[in-house]
Structure formats: structure tokens, C-alpha cells
Amino acid sequence: MHETRDSITDIWGDRAPNNGEWQERIDERTIEPPEHWVQSACVLCSNGCGMDIGVKDGKIVGVRGRGIDRVNRGRLGPKGLHGWIANHSPDRLTTPLIRRNGRLEAASWDEAMDLIVERSQTIQQQRTAGAIGFYTSGQLFLEEYYTLGVIGKAGLGTPHMDGNTRLCTATAAAALKATFGSDGQPGSYTDLDTTAAILHIGHNIASQQTVLWARILDRLAGKNPPKLVVIDPRQTYTAKEADVHLAPKVGTNIPVMNGLLNLIIQAGHINPEYIAAHTVGFETLTATVSQWTPERVEQVANVPVRDLQAAAEILGTARSLVSTVLQGVYQSMQATAAACQVNNLHLIRGLIGTPGNGIMQMNGQPTAQNTRESGADGDLPAFRNWDNPDHIADLARLWNVDPMVIPHWSPPTHSMQIWRYAEQGSIELLWISGTNPAVSLPELSRARKILQKEDLFVIVQDAFMTETAELADVVLPAAIWGEKTGCFTNVDRTVHISHQAIDPPGEARADLDIFLDYARRMDFRDRDGAPLIKWHNSEQAFEAWKECTRGRPCDYTGMSYAKLSQGSGIQWPCNEKYPDGASHLYTDSHFNTDYDYCETYGHDLDTGAATTPEEYRADDPKGKAFLKAADYLRPYEEPDAEYPLWLTTGRVVYHFHTRTKTGRSPELNRAAPDAFIQISEPDATQYGIAAGDSIAVTSRRGKIIVPARIGDIIPGVVFIPFHYGYWDNGNRTRAANELTLTEWDPISKQPHFKYAAVKINKVEA
Amino acid sequence: MHIGNYLALIHGSEQQLADALDTIAAHHGDEPDILQTCQLLACWSRQHLELLKPIVDRYSEDKNDEPERLSSTLFDEPRNGSLALLRDLHDLWLLAHEVQLCWTVLIQAAQALRDRELLATCQQCSVDTKRQISWLMTRIKQAAPQALVVAA
Ligand code: SF4
Numbered sequence: 001m002h003e004t005r006d007s008i009t010d011i012w013g014d015r016a017p018n019n020g021e022w023q024e025r026i027d028e029r030t031i032e033p034p035e036h037w038v039q040s041a042c043v044l045c046s047n048g049c050g051m052d053i054g055v056k057d058g059k060i061v062g063v064r065g066r067g068i069d070r071v072n073r074g075r076l077g078p079k080g081l082h083g084w085i086a087n088h089s090p091d092r093l094t095t096p097l098i099r100r101n102g103r104l105e106a107a108s109w110d111e112a113m114d115l116i117v118e119r120s121q122t123i124q125q126q127r128t129a130g131a132i133g134f135y136t137s138g139q140l141f142l143e144e145y146y147t148l149g150v151i152g153k154a155g156l157g158t159p160h161m162d163g164n165t166r167l168c169t170a171t172a173a174a175a176l177k178a179t180f181g182s183d184g185q186p187g188s189y190t191d192l193d194t195t196a197a198i199l200h201i202g203h204n205i206a207s208q209q210t211v212l213w214a215r216i217l218d219r220l221a222g223k224n225p226p227k228l229v230v231i232d233p234r235q236t237y238t239a240k241e242a243d244v245h246l247a248p249k250v251g252t253n254i255p256v257m258n259g260l261l262n263l264i265i266q267a268g269h270i271n272p273e274y275i276a277a278h279t280v281g282f283e284t285l286t287a288t289v290s291q292w293t294p295e296r297v298e299q300v301a302n303v304p305v306r307d308l309q310a311a312a313e314i315l316g317t318a319r320s321l322v323s324t325v326l327q328g329v330y331q332s333m334q335a336t337a338a339a340c341q342v343n344n345l346h347l348i349r350g351l352i353g354t355p356g357n358g359i360m361q362m363n364g365q366p367t368a369q370n371t372r373e374s375g376a377d378g379d380l381p382a383f384r385n386w387d388n389p390d391h392i393a394d395l396a397r398l399w400n401v402d403p404m405v406i407p408h409w410s411p412p413t414h415s416m417q418i419w420r421y422a423e424q425g426s427i428e429l430l431w432i433s434g435t436n437p438a439v440s441l442p443e444l445s446r447a448r449k450i451l452q453k454e455d456l457f458v459i460v461q462d463a464f465m466t467e468t469a470e471l472a473d474v475v476l477p478a479a480i481w482g483e484k485t486g487c488f489t490n491v492d493r494t495v496h497i498s499h500q501a502i503d504p505p506g507e508a509r510a511d512l513d514i515f516l517d518y519a520r521r522m523d524f525r526d527r528d529g530a531p532l533i534k535w536h537n538s539e540q541a542f543e544a545w546k547e548c549t550r551g552r553p554c555d556y557t558g559m560s561y562a563k564l565s566q567g568s569g570i571q572w573p574c575n576e577k578y579p580d581g582a583s584h585l586y587t588d589s590h591f592n593t594d595y596d597y598c599e600t601y602g603h604d605l606d607t608g609a610a611t612t613p614e615e616y617r618a619d620d621p622k623g624k625a626f627l628k629a630a631d632y633l634r635p636y637e638e639p640d641a642e643y644p645l646w647l648t649t650g651r652v653v654y655h656f657h658t659r660t661k662t663g664r665s666p667e668l669n670r671a672a673p674d675a676f677i678q679i680s681e682p683d684a685t686q687y688g689i690a691a692g693d694s695i696a697v698t699s700r701r702g703k704i705i706v707p708a709r710i711g712d713i714i715p716g717v718v719f720i721p722f723h724y725g726y727w728d729n730g731n732r733t734r735a736a737n738e739l740t741l742t743e744w745d746p747i748s749k750q751p752h753f754k755y756a757a758v759k760i761n762k763v764e765a
Numbered sequence: 766m767h768i769g770n771y772l773a774l775i776h777g778s779e780q781q782l783a784d785a786l787d788t789i790a791a792h793h794g795d796e797p798d799i800l801q802t803c804q805l806l807a808c809w810s811r812q813h814l815e816l817l818k819p820i821v822d823r824y825s826e827d828k829n830d831e832p833e834r835l836s837s838t839l840f841d842e843p844r845n846g847s848l849a850l851l852r853d854l855h856d857l858w859l860l861a862h863e864v865q866l867c868w869t870v871l872i873q874a875a876q877a878l879r880d881r882e883l884l885a886t887c888q889q890c891s892v893d894t895k896r897q898i899s900w901l902m903t904r905i906k907q908a909a910p911q912a913l914v915v916a917a
Contacts, residue, residue: 130915159910410907417907420796424847426916607802609900636801743797 002062003029007078008671011210011653018218020194026074029081030054030062037064039565041071041488041496043139043481044079044656046169046363047209048490050568051076053084053482053501060084060482060502069568071189071494077210079656082668084482086661087502091464093477094506104475109507109517112474116431117521119457123428124156133160133418133427136376137434138168138365139657141486141498143541144511145367146548147533148433149375151515154399155524155532159407160427162378162415164435165371167751168364170414171330173372173379174748175339175361177600179347179626180586181593182383183372184553186346187322187358188571188583189492192216194356197227197318201342202253202328202754203362206237207653213238227314231256232328233648234678234719235712244311247714250646250755251333251635252301257341258632259297260312262289265348269316274350278589280619281627285344288629300632302714315345320356327364327650332754336747337605337630344627353586360491365657367488373554374545378412378749382552383592383599386411387613390596398548400526411610414749416742423450431459433511434478438467439658439725442740442751443701461514464660467725478511479504486512486538487564493554493581494569497561512538550575553585553592590623605630608746635755637741639716643699643757645683646717649736650754655723663728675706675724675734677760680715684708687760694763699756702738705763718760722753768874769824775867776817782860782897783810789853796850799904803857806897810864813890820883847912851905858901865894 004027005013016023034054042049042063050069054062063084065074096112097104123131134152136145152161173183180186192198192215206213219226220241230242231253239245248256264270265286275282294305315321323346329338339361351357363369375381384391386408396403413421419441421427441447451458451471460472463480483504489495504510509517516533524532535541539561549556549572558574558581571581592598601616603609605628639646654672655662662668677695679687689695693708697720706720713719720736739758744751790803868891875884 127915130911409910413907421911421915423795424916426847426911604896604899606805607896607900608798608903609896610903612899633805741797743801746798746802 001031002033003081007076007081008654008667011078012206012214012217013075015221016218017222018193018215019222019224022073022193022215022218024067024073026065026067027076027081028062028064032056032061034061038499038501039066040482040498040501041569042076042080043366043488043498044083044662045209046366046368046491047071047212048366048488048494048496048569049076049080049211050496051080055501058502060087066568071490071492071569072211075211075214078654078668078671079662082665083656083661086664087480087482089464089664091664092505092508093463093465093469093475094508095477096507097475099473104472109509112476113517113521116459116474116518119429120156120522127428129156129158130160131426131428132156132158133413133422133430134158134162134376135415135418135430135432135435135437136161136163136371138163138165138363138368138371139434140367140511141484141488141538142367142370142374142545143486143538144515145370145374145376146381146545147512147515147519147535147541149381150399150533151519151524153375153406154401155519155522157405157407159410160413160418160421161376162413162418163371163376164415164437164440165365165368165377166415166749167440167753168327169330169368169372170378170750171335171339171745171748172325172361172363174336174745175343178336178340178602178628178747179343180591181598181600182553183379183599184383184585184592185358185360185492186352186585187360187492189215190583191322191356191358192219195226195320195322195358196356197229197314197321199229199231199315199321199323199342200238201231201323201325202330202332203324203326204232204234204236204238204650205324207651208326210653217241227318229311229314233714233717244307244314246303246307246311248301248303250648250717252632253329253332253338254334254341254630254632255292255297255301256303256308257338258289258292259294259308260315261285261341261344261348262292263294263309263312264316264345265289267312267316270348271350274589275348278591278624279347279627280621280624281629282348285627285629288631291631316349321346321349321351322356322358322360324360324362326362328754330748330750331752333635333752334630334633335745335750337628340605340628340630343625347625347627353584353589355584363491366490369489369491369493373489378414379599380412382549382554384552385599385601387601387610388596399532400528400530401532402527416744416749416751419447419450422453422456425455428455429457429459431461432468433461436466436468436658436660436725438471439735439737440722442737442753443742444735444737445702446742461511463508465727466658466660467727476514477506477508478514479508483508484510484512484538487542489572490569493571495556495559495564495572496569497564499565512541591625593621593625594623595620602626603747605747606633636743637755637757639757643759645758645760647697647699647739647756647758648717648719648754649722649740650719651723652721655721657723658725659723674729675721675736676709677706678709678713678719679760680713680717681711682715683718684710687762689762695760696763697739697758697760699739699758701741702733704733704735704738706734718758768878771867771870771874772817772821772824775864775871776814776821778860778864778867779810779813779817782857782864783807783814785857785860786810789857792853793850799850802900806900809893809897813893816886816890820886847908847916851908851912854901854905854908858898858905861894861898861901865891865898868894
């Protein structure tokens with residue numbers, strides 16, 4: 001075995017001061033010397049680190065970072081260095097399974113696909129395609145999502161397509177759309193190399209994207225370290241490095257952000273020329289935030305006046321600023337509204353579109369950006385607007401179908417509504433690919449009940465027998481990363497190609513091949529009677545996708561498999577104007593809000609009511625950004641006498657999603673073997689709880705039992721990681737989502753995982 | 766002068782709308798967005814009733830039981846299922862339009878009366894009512910295809 005460092009104990013590696021350009025360092029871990037290396041990138045978080053896969057005798061024997069890659073300059077974190085071992089796990093699914101007499105039994109591909117096609121056709125005839133739904137992932141490849149999107153939208157014509165990206169990244173998209181007119185991160189990771197200040201809100205970056213955090217640590221170790229402001233109710237690794245750490249009460253992101261904006265506007269730390277030339281809505285924003293004096297913020301959010309002022313001083317005076325936002329905002333009350341306030345901070349200071357100034361409305365999953373781009377979730381391909389008939393006509397031309405085939409009478413159905421239709425029985429076939437809702441959805445007892453319904457035909461396409469696959473009617477064994485070729489895009493718009501390094505185990509097939517096979521068997525046709533899907537492999541799918549993006553914000557037309565394979569990651573837009581990709585969007589401060597171009601006509605931030613095309617056109621912002629204001633709304637469930645504590649959920653550094661891969665690495669698993677509940681010292685004293693005690697945690701929806709950890713969290717709040725389900729430990733109820741709420745943000749429709757009222761008590765051994 | 770007549774009408778309609786929103790919220794607890802948004806919109810309607818108080822005191826409202834006639838034909842039974850949800854939203858939309866029309870009428874009258882307070886109040890409330898209507902329309906459009914075409 002060879003490893004350049006033990007990333008389990010040394011998560012971020014040695015410091016190499018970053019004084020404007022991040023140095024290369026190749027991290028590597030192999031269990032045998034590879035015969036050759038294959039170009040790829042990591043799929044265990046949204047950072048998208050470039051990596052090579054080491055292969056020997058047809059097996060993966062290790063990985064190393066790609067030094068030339070702009071994202072990681074060769075570095076890899078613990079998940080990246082260890083997670084690949086799952087490819088060779090004996091637990092891999094190797095043959096299709098069909099439920100017969102209540103049991104999942106091995107079947108041939110023909111049997112499984114015939115059954116799926118027969119059910120699809122019968123249901124479509126009896127109930128229309130509106131009875132068929134797809135629930136995909138943030139972990140497939142771009143080519144697979146796009147193919148799935150065309151099958152659903154132009155083949156079947158169902159509006160019910162979404163993914164688990166709804167749980168992780170929907171608010172990022174919604175906030176970018178609301179402010180700038182379309183999805184797409186304005187900045188670049190390289191902004192971190194030079195910026196004067198960094199704001200992390202609801203983003204425990206040190207645990208979530210360890211390599212990006214290493215980049216920041218290297219800045220902090222350099223000559224001109226940036227000032228760091230962290231907003232998080234927990235004393236995380238990230239918070240411990242902060243110059244100012246605000247630990248607000250759960251659900252109060254809006255009061256805190258409004259309070260910060262108010263102080264910055266009051267102090268005159270704004271750019272009036274920029275505001276006048278490039279934004280709309282400043283008066284309303286000022287009127288709304290002016291209600292949020294520091295004293296009132298302290299009252300509502302429990303953030304001391306002095307700390308808020310200190311944060312506002314940094315955020316208001318730094319000459320450049322990078323802000324990152326994640327689940328602490330996206331999965332909490334007023335998610336989209338609060339994420340928009342971070343956009344507002346950059347706009348009122350004019351800190352956007354230039355080096356050193358970036359907004360990262362982060363993604364959780366590695367390929368979530370592609371689910372959003374390609375139309376496999378609740379959006380249309382290439383950021384088209386479902387409410388704009390010209391955009392629909394565009395797609396219809398591209399796919400050579402009647403525009404009426406493409407569902408666009410209302411927004412594509414969001415996942416929580418898809419699950420609701422399945423619960424009510426109007427969706428009869430649900431095809432789940434690459435995700436594990438039986439552990440990741442909120443209120444798991446409800447999710448399980450839906451999956452077990454007699455009248456719901458459930459297809460699960462996965463690499464492992466997940467908690468969800470256990471409940472399926474048909475299980476399709478999928479090939480994963482390393483076993484197929486395709487592209488994916490990270491948070492800062494960097495597109496990587498990942499080449500096939502080894503063969504999939506047994507009869508497992510790439511998701512792309514499964515979708516293509518389905519399309520063939522369903523015999524989807526275009527207007528002229530030719531096959532609807534005109535591609536047969538991933539490179540052809542990529543070429544088709546490029547055409548779909550032509551002239552749109554996420555323009556891929558300048559890329560090719562060859563170009564992506566020659567160097568390393570390339571950022572979109574990549575076209576004639578930007579042959580090597582563009583590091584920043586909006587460099588001319590013209591945003592994507594023009595009536596004809598925008599991805600959305602916008603929403604009421606409190607209710608989610610859609611702005612109509614006529615209303616939008618009447619006030620066409622013509623390229624100006626929206627400063628959207630919102631006042632505070634209280635969370636719907638708050639602690640009370642019976643359930644006196646706030647529960648918040650999140651991740652740990654060693655695991656990804658529901659651990660289907662990371663849980664199969666012995667090192668990662670040893671480092672974080674089980675769920676736990678984190679309790680503040682005062683609460684632990686009050687309840688007589690010591691570290692390691694078994695604690696029953698109960699909400700109105702369920703009860704779990706987990707061991708206690710003490711400290712690093714504010715009193716009144718408890719934290720439980722959401723990764724842990726039942727596949728490797730069915731002995732006790734331990735999934736955090738047994739406790740969480742079925743409710744969601746009115747605009748992004750992202751569920752509120754970050755708060756619920758719970759009670760705790762010690763379980764006597 | 767008949768301003769009191771319309772004040773009574775708006776007062777009654779807004780009360781009906783608030784009550785109906787609460788009722789629909791309670792009926793559709795399994796649809797969290799319906800539950801929570803209807804509760805939020807009901808709060809807005811109740812705030813309007815508060816804002817109307819001083820004006821009603823000034824003009825003394827006339828008795829007017831028309832809105833009750835309207836709402837008594839709506840929401841007669843608790844309804845379940847996706848078609849029922851659509852019909853409930855449909856009825857809320859009708860009720861909200863009744864309120865909106867009252868604001869329009871009162872805004873016209875307030876201008877003729879040069880009553881700045883009445884004008885400002887009606888304009889402010891009318892903005893909220895439009896937001897209520899716009900949410901109802903958004904949700905109706907979303908629910909209609911599944912309820913009419915697909916659901917059993
Ligand atoms: S930071 Fe993310 S992408 Fe990079 S190695 Fe770690 S898990 Fe993989």
C-alpha cells in the first residue's frame with residue numbers, strides 16, 4: 001500500500017501558503033502499484049476534484065489527484081482517497097431482480113425490461129403518462145440525465161421528473177434564478193486565491209468539501225489572509241477558524257442577513273452607481289431590512305449586537321468577497337429568500353463578475369449541477385423557461401417533436417409533489433435511479449409506506465441493495481463511476497470527463513445503456529417517425545447535449561470528449577467567444593433577466609406564487625439583477641413544552657449521502673461508524689447525559705436511538721447526521737429522517753431538514 | 766352616501782376568506798404547502814380586518830349579509846382527494862376575487878371622498894389580496910392536470 005498521507009487523521013493535509021496562486025500537491029493512495037492511470041474526477045461531493053484512477057488486472061487499485069486540474073491542483077480528501085473501494089465490494093448488484101410472490105428474485109435483463117415496458121405502456125394507455133414519475137439523482141452523468149430528460153419530456157410526455165437534487169441543491173438554483181434570471185454560479189474557485197473576505201453561511205465547508213477548505217486554509221496560512229465570517233449554529237471545524245462566528249437560533253437566517261444588509265446600507269458601504277445601473281428593487285430592500293436593527297436581530301436570532309456589527313464591518317468594507325451558501329440555508333425556513341440576501345450583499349456592493357468576487361450557491365452532490373442543467377429534475381434543459389413558448393418551440397425543434405408533447409402547462413412537478421401523487425395513487429409507476437429515498441427523504445415512515453404501496457410499481461436502478469431497493473418491484477443493477485464514461489459539472493461550472501477504467505461487475509449496466517434500452521423498447525419516435533433518441537453511446541449523447549445548450553448560459557458547444565481528455569476540467573460557458581471556458585459570468589454586469597432569455601419569471605418569496613409572463617414583460621428588467629427582499633416568517637414547528645429542543649441534521653466529514661459507497665470503505669467506516677446526537681454541555685448536564693449514553697430522540701413523526709456526543713453546539717439545539725440507515729445495521733432505529741418534517745420552501749420546494757422539534761431522554765442500558 | 770354598505774361588504778368578505786383559508790388549511794393537512802400557505806394567507810386577511818377597524822368606526826358600516834350568501838354555497842362539505850383540493854382552491858379564488866373587487870370599489874370611492882387614510886389602507890390591503898389570488902392561481906394551475914386527467 002502506498003499513500004501520500006493518512007487522510008483519515010490528517011483530513012486537509014499540510015499547509016502550503018497560498019499567496020494568489022494555489023500550489024500543486026499530488027495526493028495519492030493505492031493498494032498496489034497500478035499498471036496504468038485513467039482520467040476521471042471524484043464523485044463523492046460537489047467539489048469535483050480531478051483525479052486519475054489507477055488500474056491493475058482490470059481492477060481499481062487506487063487514485064491520485066490531477067495536478068493540472070484547476071479545481072484541486074492534485075489534492076484529494078478522505079472520501080476521494082478511500083471511496084473507490086466500493087466499486088469492488090462483494091455487495092454489488094450483478095443481476096436484475098424482479099419481485100415474485102413478495103420476494104426479489106434474479107431475472108434476465110430481457111425479463112426485467114419487458115416487464116417495465118409492459119407496465120409503462122399499460123399505465124400510459126389507461127391513465128396517460130401523468131401516472132408515470134421519475135426520481136433520479138445527483139450522482140449519474142450528464143449524458144444519462146439528458147437522455148432521461150428527453151425520454152420523459154418528449155418520449156412519454158410526463159411532467160413528473162425530479163431528483164434527490166431537490167433535497168440538496170434546489171435552493172441554489174432557485175436563488176440564482178430569482179436574482180440573476182438563470183441558474184449558473186457567477187464566480188470561480190480561483191476567487192478564493194485572492195479574495196479579501198469570505199462568508200460561509202450554513203456551509204460547513206471543512207467537512208463537506210475538504211479540498212476547497214484546504215484551499216482556504218492555505219490562504220489563511222499565506223501573506224494576506226482573508227477575513228472569515230461564518231454563520232452556523234454549530235461550532236464546526238469551519239467556525240473554529242472564523243474571525244467572526246455568528247451562531248443564530250435555528251430558522252433565523254433572514255433576520256441575520258437582513259440585519260447585516262441593514263448595517264451595511266446604513267454605514268454607506270454600498271456602491272450606488274452599481275445599484276442604479278444594474279439592479280432593481282433597492283428601495284424595497286432598504287425598507288425591508290431597515291426594520292432589522294442589531295438589537296432586534298439579537299432578540300429574534302440570539303446573535304449579540306457586537307458580533308453582528310463586527311461581521312457587517314468585514315462584509316461591508318472588504319475590497320473583495322466570496323460567499324458560499326449551503327444546507328444551513330437551503331434546508332431551513334425561508335430558504336430561497338435567505339439565499340437571495342447573500343446575492344443582494346454582493347450586488348449592493350458591486351462585488352460580482354470580477355476576480356476575487358464570487359458567490360457559490362453550493363451543491364451537495366457531485367453531479368447535481370447536471371441534473372439541473374439537463375432537464376432531469378424540475379427544470380427544462382439548458383435553463384429554458386417552461387413558461388416561455390419560444391423556449392418550448394426551441395426544444396421541440398431540437399427533438400423534432402410537436403411542442404404539445406412537451407409538458408409545459410405548469411412547472412415540472414417537484415419531487416415532494418411526485419411522492420404525494422404516488423401516495424394518493426395518481427402516480428402508478430415510479431422509476432428511481434441512483435438514490436436512496438428510504439433514508440434521505442424527510443419523515444421516513446411516510447416514505448416507506450409509499451414505496452410499499454401495492455398499487456405503485458417501483459423500479460430501482462442502483463449499484464447496491466439499498467434500503468429503497470429492498471422495497472422495489474424491479475431492481476436494475478447499475479454500473480457506476482469508473483465503469484462507464486461520461487461528464488459531470490461541479491459547483492464552479494467546471495466540466496470533467498470520467499473515462500471508463502474497468503468493466504462493471506456481473507451484468508451491471510451503465511444508467512445510460514439502461515435508459516437507451518428502455519427508449520428502444522418503448523419505440524419512442526420523433527415527428528417524422530425516426531427514433532426519438534438518436535444516440536447510442538455517451539459521446540454521441542454529449543454531442544446532442546451540446547446542441548441543446550447552444551446560445552444558452554450553460555453553453556457547452558466549445559467542448560468535446562477529445563478536448564476534455566487532453567487537459568483537465570473546463571468551465572462553461574465554453575464556445576467561440578470563450579474557447580477555454582469562462583471563469584466569471586456577468587463580467588459586463590448584464591444579467592440573464594431579459595424577458596426572452598430568462599429561465600424564470602420569478603415568484604413571490606413568501607408564497608411561491610408565480611409571476612405571470614405578462615406581469616414580467618410589463619416590468620422587463622432587461623438585464624438588471626433583482627434585489628429581492630423578504631421579511632421574517634417563523635418556522636412552522638417550534639420547540640414547546642412537549643418537544644423542547646430543536647433538531648438540526650447534516651453531514652460528517654467521512655461520509656457521503658446514505659453511505660452506500662463510503663460505508664463500504666473500512667477506513668471511512670471506522671472513522672465514523674455510527675449515527676450520534678450532538679448535545680450542548682448545558683443541555684447534557686440538565687438531562688444528566690454523558691458522552692456515549694444511549695439517547696432516545698422523539699419527534700411527532702418518529703423515534704430513534706443514538707449515542708450522545710457532548711459540546712460544540714448552542715444550547716437548545718441538537719444535531720444528528722443524516723447518513724445512517726439500516727443496510728449495515730438493522731438492529732435499531734437510527735435514521736435522522738425518521739424525525740424530520742414533510743414541508744418545503746415555497747419557491748425551491750426543498751424540504752426543511754434543518755429544524756424540527758424533538759425531545760430526548762436517556763435509555764437505561 | 767353608501768360607503769358603509771361597502772365597508773360592511775368588505776368586512777364580511779374578508780372575514781369569510783380568513784375563515785375559509787383556515788378551514789381549507791385544516792382539511793388538507795397532508796398537503797403541507799396548502800396547510801402552511803393557507804394559514805399564512807389567513808393571517809393577512811385577519812390583519813386587513815384590524816386595519817379596517819378605525820375606518821369602519823368612522824363611517825359606521827351598514828348591515829350587509831351578501832358575502833355569507835356567497836360563501837354558504839362554497840365549502841359546504843369537507844372534501845378529500847385531488848379533485849376536492851382543486852375545488853377548494855377554486856372556491857377560495859372566487860372568494861378572494863370578491864374581496865379584491867371590494868377594494869377596487871372602495872379605492873374609487875376613497876378618491877372621490879379625498880379620504881387619504883381610506884385610500885392608503887385599501888391600496889395596501891389590495892396588494893396582499895392580489896398576492897393571495899396569485900398564489901391560488903399558481904396552485905390551481907399545478908393541481909388541475911393531475912386532478913382532472915390522471916387521478917382516479
Ligand atoms: S473534496 Fe469532494 S470531490 Fe474532492 S476528493 Fe473530497 S469528496 Fe472528492
